[in-house]
Amino acid sequence: MAASSGAFWDHLWIVGLCSIFLLLLVFPPGVAARIPLPKGTEDVRDLFASAPLVFHGRVLNVESREHRSIEEDVKHFDWDARNNQARIATFQVDRWYKGSSQLSTVKLQFDYGADAINGHDCIDLRQNTTWLVMARQRGDGVLEFSDDCEGGLPASSILSPYSSEAGVRQLQRDLIAGLQDNDSAMRLENIKRLGGLKLQSSSGALQPLVDHGSESESQWATYAMFRSGDLSILHEAAEMVESGQSKISIMPARWMTVELRFLTGPLAVPLLMDLAKSTGHTLAVRNSAIAALEEMRDPRTLPDLASHLDDSDDRIQFNVLAAMDAMTQTRQCSAPRGRSVDPSQVALQAATCMKWWKAEGSLLKWPRADELVNHSTP
16 A cells, blocks of 8 residues: 555656646746846957857848747747747858858747847847847757847948958958948947947047047947047047937947946056046046046056045045055055945045055055056057
8 A cells, every 4th residue: 555655646746747847838937037238238249259150141031930849849948939939030141250151041040029128039130131140059950149139230231352351350341341331220230339349440440430420420439439448539438428418318328437447457547537537527437437447456546546535426435445445455445345335434434544645655665557467458
């Protein structure tokens, strides 16, 4: 009797497990939500490096995924196909940058719609549109995006002539060639892609658009040059942030303050200091400039940073303390810790740090910037 009872419960456990599996198959849980990046701020260089396949192509047609057996869908974990959401786009490949260079047409499975607001399935492929595609091979011979929100980026259909260059450099040449597109929307997309490629050698092609392009082209080209590490555009970038608040819907100004934080290298110090010290700049720009200085860990900045310890804005004071704390490792300049920091605590600690700096810190010999590591200009 005990043996029969054990067999019964074993059988019931197996049936229950199979039932749960079938429910998950028919009603799969949603993919974990994520915050999608704003259009035009994608990191093309990183996407290129991480994708097994990269090509430029035109969509010939889009059709619904041919329904297969449940066994095939289970084999390929094809939840979208099982729920009649998946579609297949056939691409005419114009140029391979990475991967299968012999194929002139490929099929790519994608989904667009329901999950776009959750940071997934954001790419809407339509017939006769051209794309820069980062993809990977599925088990059934069809491709899929390497990233379902950033793996497909619109691009001009205009390409440069073939050259001996390959990979990222050929992609850069093609994106630059597309700046001559008569379609202004496609020109703008290529400007954004060049910004995401982050190659300073793109500046020569972008500068004319900064100077003579339309308002949107000029703003996005400024952003692209800035992302590419061209420090000559830093002041224009700061002005764009400050003057563009009323035009935020047509320009990338809101993302520029984030990019300020990624400037590195001693050559950026004087420019960042100008931004941090000028009362003519907004607090967002000044805060971002000081945060960038903190990340640089360049002791040459200590005297100028110390001059901001009595700033009227407690956020500036806090960032200065954090920067000086990281470089001096002294108790007097340690930044207050905790989720919610009292502004009076910040002011008190800033005054303590200022007193120490005047009495001791400014008299010490700090290492030269060239004695530090990882201070190369992007």
